[in-house]
Amino acid sequence: VCGFHKLDIIGKQADPRDAKILAVAPHSTFFDALAVIVMGAPSVVAKAETSSIPFWGSLIKYTQPVLVHRNDPNSRQNTIQQIVERSSPSEDWQQVLIFPEGTCTNRSYLITFRPGAFLPGVPVQPVILRYNNLLDTVTWTWEGISVWKIIVYSLSQFTINASIEFMEPIIPNPEEVKDAKLFAGNVRSVMSKKMGIPTTDCNYFDYLRIEKSRRRGKCLQKLQRKLEHSLLQTTTYIDHLEEDRVCDEEQKE
Numbered sequence: 001v002c003g004f005h006k007l008d009i010i011g012k013q014a015d016p017r018d019a020k021i022l023a024v025a026p027h028s029t030f031f032d033a034l035a036v037i038v039m040g041a042p043s044v045v046a047k048a049e050t051s052s053i054p055f056w057g058s059l060i061k062y063t064q065p066v067l068v069h070r071n072d073p074n075s076r077q078n079t080i081q082q083i084v085e086r087s088s089p090s091e092d093w094q095q096v097l098i099f100p101e102g103t104c105t106n107r108s109y110l111i112t113f114r115p116g117a118f119l120p121g122v123p124v125q126p127v128i129l130r131y132n133n134l135l136d137t138v139t140w141t142w143e144g145i146s147v148w149k150i151i152v153y154s155l156s157q158f159t160i161n162a163s164i165e166f167m168e169p170i171i172p173n174p175e176e177v178k179d180a181k182l183f184a185g186n187v188r189s190v191m192s193k194k195m196g197i198p199t200t201d202c203n204y205f206d207y208l209r210i211e212k213s214r215r216r217g218k219c220l221q222k223l224q225r226k227l228e229h230s231l232l233q234t235t236t237y238i239d240h241l242e243e244d245r246v247c248d249e250e251q252k253e
Contacts, residue, residue: 006159007034007038007162007163007164008161008162008163008164009038009163009164009166010163010164010165010166011165011166011167011168012166013039013040013125013166014123014125014166014169016094016095017089018123018125018169019095019122019123019124019125019169020086020087020088020089020093020095020096020120020122020123021083021087021095021096021098021117021120021122021123021124021125022039022042022095022096022097022098022124022125022127023098023100023113023117023124023125023126023127023187023191024097024098024099024100024127024128024129025099025100025101025110025113025126025127025128025129025188025191026101026105026107026110026128026129026195027099027101027102027103027104027105027129028104028105028106028107028129028131028138028139028140028141029104029131029138029139029140029150030050030053030140030147030150031131031138031154031162032099032129033059033060034162035097035127035129035164036059036060036063036097037059038164039095039097039127040094041062041063041094042063042094042095042096042097043063043064043065043066043086043093043094043095043096043097044060044063044065044066044097044098045065045066045068045079045083045096045097045098045099045116045117046060046065046066046067046068046099047067047068047069048067048068048069051065051067053147063094063097064094066079066082066083066086066096079116080116080119083096083098083116083117083119083120084119084120087120087122088120089122096117098116098117100113100114100116100117100118100184100187100188101113101114101204102114102203102204103204103207104139104140104141105141106139106141106144107131107139107197108197109197109198109199109200109202110188110191110192110195110197110198110199110200111199111200111201111202111203111204112184112188112200112201112202112203113184113185113187113188114184114203114204115180115181115183115184117184118172118176118180118181118183118184118187119180121172121176121177121178121180121183122172123169123170123171123172124169124170124172124183124187125166125167125168125169125170126167126170126187126190126191126194127164127165127166127167128164128165128167128191128194128195129162129163129164130162130163130164130165130195131160131161131162132161132162132163133157133160133161135157137150137153137154137156137157137160138150138154138160143211165194167190167191167194170186170187170190
């Protein structure tokens with residue numbers, strides 16, 4: 001698929017009885033959906049829009065996903081409730097796969113993990129995705145190139161090197177069970193050390209604020225140009241009136 005001739009598998013996927021939740025990072029491209037196939041189609045927690053992506057959307061729907069509707073104010077609470085229910089040892093659900101960063105990044109840092117995967121307070125297996133290529137054609141971020149360009153560029157490569165590493169499940173201590181953010185931060189620290197990359201306190205909502213500020217800045221620039229244009233027209237009109245008045249006075253003299 002798009003140059004993925006082989007996926008290197010490191011470690012072993014935990015049994016659902018040992019880890020109901022798979023925390024996968026870094027999340028950087030829609031090609032991460034290949035991990036869903038390798039892991040036996042666990043339930044994916046994903047934004048609702050991904051279900052409409054050609055091919056990948058059908059794959060996600062197949063996993064009985066937990067879809068997040070970001071425009072729905074009740075969606076967050078409903079999502080958390082479903083994650084808690086499906087991760088319960090008494091429920092006969094497949095494992096739940098979550099990208100705890102909540103958005104795609106360029107893999108340079110691990111951004112803040114959102115607490116959804118860690119709220120149930122159950123063992124979590126960290127899973128690391130790597131794309132070890134000289135030329136990066138797979139990264140799909142909020143300000144990057146389009147989906148179709150990524151597919152075309154990836155098809156132009158002879159092969160794409162990718163690997164999935166399963167780490168040992170992490171069992172939360174009593175403090176982490178009570179504090180999902182603490183649990184999330186500790187799991188992120190373990191994964192960042194294993195990957196050899198730093199962490200950052202940026203999160204998905206910071207990117208939303210940046211994008212909102214950019215759009216607002218563009219709108220203000222357009223308004224400024226319109227105002228400057230209107231002011232220039234007004235100034236030009238006044239200058240013409242002044243010239244006409246001067247001409248009239250000269251004719252009278």
